Amino acid sequence: MAAMAEKTAVAARPMPPPAAVLPLPEPAVDARTWIAIFAAILGVFMAILDIQVTNASLREIRGALSATVEEGSWMTTSYLAAEVVVIPLTAFFVRVFGARAYMLGNVVLFLVFSTLCGYAWNLPSMIVFRALQGFTGGALIPTAMTLILTRLPPSKRTIGLAWLMLSSTMAPAFGPTLGGVLTNFYGWPSIFFINWAPGVLMLAGLAYGLKREPLQLKLLREADWLAITAMTVGLGSLIVFLEEGNSKDWFASDLIRACALAALLGIVAWVAILQSRGKPFVNLALFARRTFGVSSLVGAAAGMGLYGSTFVLPLFLSEIAGYNSLQIGEVIMWMGLPQIVMMPLAAAFAKRFDNRVICSLGLLLFASSCFMNATMDATTGYDQLVFSQVLRALGQPLIVLTLSNFAIHRIEAANLSSASGLYNMSRILGGAVGTAVLATTITWREHFHSARIGESVSLFSDAVQERLGQLGSQFLAGSGDPVAAQQQALAALDHLVRREAYVLAYTDSFFILGCVLLASIAVMWLADRVVAGGK
Known part of the structure; x- marks a missing residue:
């Protein structure tokens, strides 16, 4: 009886609470992994820089290759088209060759094609080498993001993404400056030869930091080459349509009409073929996920703002203010320098606050800077533009970092490579559009x-007649010919009207950018609440 009573007493005792289930510690990230990641980030900077670096040197390159302005634009178009085409393919090629071999191969080829660009003997050779350069350089952008997502634990991904996004937004800011400096002092081929400096460092970092992986060449035989061909035709034609359409008066050109049709048919065929496949080479179904779709859409708008502002402002400074490439670089550079300070702060904010709030603040700052530029006049110069550039630089890190967090939110490990490729493709396509x-x-x-x-x-206006009289007197003092002086006065007045019309056109462009960025704030709030490193 005593034994039974003791057992009853023991059973009646309250059970101690179960021990708390502690999360497993994250694996430590060794130095070799960080070296590989920073080498990959350097490659992103190099690849995006090469989109912009030729812009400051186009006049010299066209002169050396005996190309017109319209012909010279193909140097940028071919690079961008090849870059956009290869980005969705990188996930597939990484599976085939492994990250180490694929990235090392692309860096080597990128450097070779960069060197060939510097030795191009005519325009067709330059266009071919630029396309090959874009095809190899474009692969470096999504593979760097994939490395960060697959090699770093969740708590460290925000740091890696912050550095990656910094490189992707700094490159457009410093591209025109670097191109102008190199061209002025060393000639235009140097803008291509300079790639060897970061390229060698990148090769060493990737070779040391990444482990060898077995080749899976059988995947090449099993690849859906019909879908790949449709995608290549569709995206490549779309870029040509967008980049060359304005200079060829859009649908008045047979080439542009053909590209529009090829883009439509190619993209529709690509989507249709992938939907019928069990294992597509890139998962387009990710766009149907609300948060990923929002991140891609807002990312395209941010790309439009980033590449659009670095397209319009140099035009204004060159055509209206009469700045040379170095002076333009001094203005554009203010869009990059403050980001070095702002990006770590953005990473810290992203870990503590709702990323929708942070991204909305960044979009608001970026839009405000565009609206400030929408008030420019013919006398606007460096002093009046610095603040708007700084404001833009403060907003961009808040946008690009949080958008990358939205792009990977609740994405399975098997889909991370596809998410990286599609997100980066959307951003670059947004810039092209x-x-x-x-x-x-x-x-x-x-x-x-x-x-x-x-x-x-x-x-017949008295004010116009007075102005013509003043101009005519000035020209008459120089030439002594009253008829010629009157003609020169009329030409000067016409030039003044055209100049003011262009100023208003440039300010209209910035107003449009500001409206697009403001509208993106509303779209941003359709995404889930995300805090970096959280669930």
């Missing part, structure tokens, strides 16, 4: 404003 829209806006609005200003500049 933005540049095309703004180029067309400038052309159309210049015609509109020229007509409106011309209506108010009547030769």
